[in-house]
Amino acid sequence: MTKAAERRQQLRNALISAAERTIETDGLSGLRARALAFQVGCAVGAIYNVVTDLDDLIIAVNSRTLAALERDLAAAERVSKAAEKASPVDRLVRLGTAYLAFATAHRVRWRALFEHRLPLGKCLPEQFLEDQRRLFRYVEEPLGELQPLLSEERRALVARSLFSAVHGVVMLGLEEKLQTVPSEILREQVSFIVTMAGRGMLAQTGDSVQSSQS
Amino acid sequence: MTKAAERRQQLRNALISAAERTIETDGLSGLRARALAFQVGCAVGAIYNVVTDLDDLIIAVNSRTLAALERDLAAAERVSKAAEKASPVDRLVRLGTAYLAFATAHRVRWRALFEHRLPLGKCLPEQFLEDQRRLFRYVEEPLGELQPLLSEERRALVARSLFSAVHGVVMLGLEEKLQTVPSEILREQVSFIVTMAGRGMLAQTGDSVQSSQS
Numbered sequence: 001m002t003k004a005a006e007r008r009q010q011l012r013n014a015l016i017s018a019a020e021r022t023i024e025t026d027g028l029s030g031l032r033a034r035a036l037a038f039q040v041g042c043a044v045g046a047i048y049n050v051v052t053d054l055d056d057l058i059i060a061v062n063s064r065t066l067a068a069l070e071r072d073l074a075a076a077e078r079v080s081k082a083a084e085k086a087s088p089v090d091r092l093v094r095l096g097t098a099y100l101a102f103a104t105a106h107r108v109r110w111r112a113l114f115e116h117r118l119p120l121g122k123c124l125p126e127q128f129l130e131d132q133r134r135l136f137r138y139v140e141e142p143l144g145e146l147q148p149l150l151s152e153e154r155r156a157l158v159a160r161s162l163f164s165a166v167h168g169v170v171m172l173g174l175e176e177k178l179q180t181v182p183s184e185i186l187r188e189q190v191s192f193i194v195t196m197a198g199r200g201m202l203a204q205t206g207d208s209v210q211s212s213q214s
Numbered sequence: 215m216t217k218a219a220e221r222r223q224q225l226r227n228a229l230i231s232a233a234e235r236t237i238e239t240d241g242l243s244g245l246r247a248r249a250l251a252f253q254v255g256c257a258v259g260a261i262y263n264v265v266t267d268l269d270d271l272i273i274a275v276n277s278r279t280l281a282a283l284e285r286d287l288a289a290a291e292r293v294s295k296a297a298e299k300a301s302p303v304d305r306l307v308r309l310g311t312a313y314l315a316f317a318t319a320h321r322v323r324w325r326a327l328f329e330h331r332l333p334l335g336k337c338l339p340e341q342f343l344e345d346q347r348r349l350f351r352y353v354e355e356p357l358g359e360l361q362p363l364l365s366e367e368r369r370a371l372v373a374r375s376l377f378s379a380v381h382g383v384v385m386l387g388l389e390e391k392l393q394t395v396p397s398e399i400l401r402e403q404v405s406f407i408v409t410m411a412g413r414g415m416l417a418q419t420g421d422s423v424q425s426s427q428s
């Protein structure tokens with residue numbers, strides 16, 4: 001890397017870190033180019049030498065958030081694998097509660113993952129989509145054990161459904177939209193939904209998978 | 215009612231309807247006192263003779279949205295009851311897909327139900343909370359059939375968990391956060407989650423309900 005390219009990379013990383021701190025405390029709406037430039041000690045215009053726009057920065061921060069979430073999911077899987085005879089349902093429950101714990105601990109950053117909307121016509125970069133897909137694989141693996149006959153495509157869809165269900169419980173619980181939900185109850189709700197869905201899938205393992213999902 | 219009280223009531227209703235139209239098209243962020251006053255033909259100050267603030271108006275609009283949703287859930291229940299031998303799981307699936315259909319048809323108004331945040335220290339009026347609780351009863355009834363041994367408190371919690379799970383699928387699907395979800399797939403996801411959770415609950419009817427939810 002040339003000296004200039006190196007400096008650009010350093011500035012880019014500094015901007016991502018500054019944006020990360022801002023999002024962590026103030027959320028997406030707190031992000032301003034001027035304040036970021038001040039934090040990293042560059043001119044406002046210099047920002048646009050290393051990122052296309054603030055959306056780029058937000059995507060980079062969200063990538064870091066996904067990476068942090070992945071570390072927690074990987075840790076949950078290690079606990080499952082160290083446990084004697086953790087069933088696929090146990091593993092899914094542990095992943096669900098790890099997700100809840102992550103969202104609780106990093107509420108503002110976690111919310112930014114879902115609040116960020118790209119302007120029309122702009123797409124998420126392939127790398128970011130791949131980061132997302134990698135997270136789903138943590139759910140897909142125990143699902144594959146639970147229902148070995150599921151096609152890969154079907155398993156991906158079920159993983160997304162299950163994730164969305166858990167996300168709904170976590171989101172409404174943490175937003176306290178319906179009423180204040182104590183964290184113990186929330187944990188129980190996540191565990192309940194995953195356990196019941198898992199058992200329901202176990203109960204149908206004998207049948208044709210297709211017929212009961214129509 | 216005196217003539218004056220009647221006029222106040224009329225102005226209040228006109229304002230709620232104007233706010234409803236605005237929220238339907240532009241969402242919560244489009245709501246402005248000045249524009250509302252213009253629409254109903256009153257002075258801006260007159261608004262505050264009949265509502266405390268814009269939050270009051272939003273709550274009134276959200277109440278109407280809940281009432282419209284309730285009509286759709288009631289219709290879904292009538293279809294279930296007219297069907298021969300609709301199982302509790304069938305009923306829950308029909309309620310879930312009715313919820314999805316409502317959210318799809320009234321996306322902006324539906325989103326306003328969840329986006330509206332009251333300023334700190336302000337609480338939702340008891341009537342609104344009662345409107346919410348009434349909706350949950352549609353879920354609680356088939357749940358009670360599915361698991362007759364559930365305590366009332368427990369059943370309310372399970373109903374909220376199940377609703378949150380369906381809401382998560384609908385919300386992430388309609389927001390297209392993870393990727394574009396065709397409506398048929400979304401319907402299938404809702405049906406899948408509810409069916410699996412319902413079957414999981416059926417499978418445990420024999421056991422102690424308590425033990426498997428910890």
